[in-house]
Amino acid sequence: MHISQPKKDFFANKAKEYDQKISTRNNVSNIASCILKEVNYSKNMHLMDFGSGTGLLLTEIAPHVNSITAVDVSKSMTAILKEKRNEIDCSLKIREIDLTKETINTTFDGIISSMTLHHIKDTKGILQKFYTLLKTDGSIALSDLDSEDGSFHTEDTGVFHFGFNRDTILQIAKSVGFRELKIQTVGNIEKPHGNYGVFLLTGKK
Numbered sequence: 001m002h003i004s005q006p007k008k009d010f011f012a013n014k015a016k017e018y019d020q021k022i023s024t025r026n027n028v029s030n031i032a033s034c035i036l037k038e039v040n041y042s043k044n045m046h047l048m049d050f051g052s053g054t055g056l057l058l059t060e061i062a063p064h065v066n067s068i069t070a071v072d073v074s075k076s077m078t079a080i081l082k083e084k085r086n087e088i089d090c091s092l093k094i095r096e097i098d099l100t101k102e103t104i105n106t107t108f109d110g111i112i113s114s115m116t117l118h119h120i121k122d123t124k125g126i127l128q129k130f131y132t133l134l135k136t137d138g139s140i141a142l143s144d145l146d147s148e149d150g151s152f153h154t155e156d157t158g159v160f161h162f163g164f165n166r167d168t169i170l171q172i173a174k175s176v177g178f179r180e181l182k183i184q185t186v187g188n189i190e191k192p193h194g195n196y197g198v199f200l201l202t203g204k205k
């Protein structure tokens with residue numbers, strides 16, 4: 001008999017203070033500004049925020065679209081997002097699921113994501129899933145760390161990649177079918193033990 005294990009919430013100890021870190025807030029703010037410069041959203045669009053966490057990114061994108069589906073596997077991070085519901089300036093649906101194991105029966109005008117791809121083992125698999133979840137011409141705006149030496153995370157939050165090589169992730173996105181791909185620098189996260197580049201990958205189905 002198969003007994004399913006409860007999912008480990010890697011962010012259980014981080015969720016409550018997640019929004020307090022200025023470097024985290026500044027990084028997500030830079031990502032949001034860059035996304036809004038790069039992608040044309042409109043007030044009839046429905047986006048998905050993959051790995052939405054406490055909602056820092058979607059809060060900044062919300063005024064530009066009709067609705068956002070926030071997808072996150074962490075109960076503790078999602079609990080913080082739920083507390084902020086009234087501050088979010090668009091319609092918000094919250095799905096507490098592991099998107100690598102489950103899916104959503106709808107298609108989106110765009111997918112946004114910040115600092116989540118390095119938590120996903122199968123990069124090509126998740127990009128393929130994004131492709132199927134998008135309408136034709138739907139956009140991706142995915143931000144994450146450049147390749148690093150493994151020192152970025154000081155705790156185990158379920159990390160599968162020490163950032164990404166830009167050429168490699170571009171090639172993966174291309175092989176899945178995305179077009180009009182562009183990768184650019186969003187900023188830099190400074191920590192006492194190192195500086196970590198952050199990129200934004202944009203493209204269309």
Ligand SMILES: C[S@@+](CC[C@H](N)C(=O)[O-])C[C@H]1O[C@@H](n2cnc3c(N)ncnc32)[C@H](O)[C@@H]1O
Binds near residue numbers: 050052115116120
């Ligand atoms: C570093 S946090 C980033 C949160 C937010 N995007 C931000 O930039 O502030 C990564 C988030 O991805 C979520 N996550 C990791 N793997 C996931 C999966 N397979 N499905 C859905 N969410 C996942 C985690 O629970 C966590 O909230």
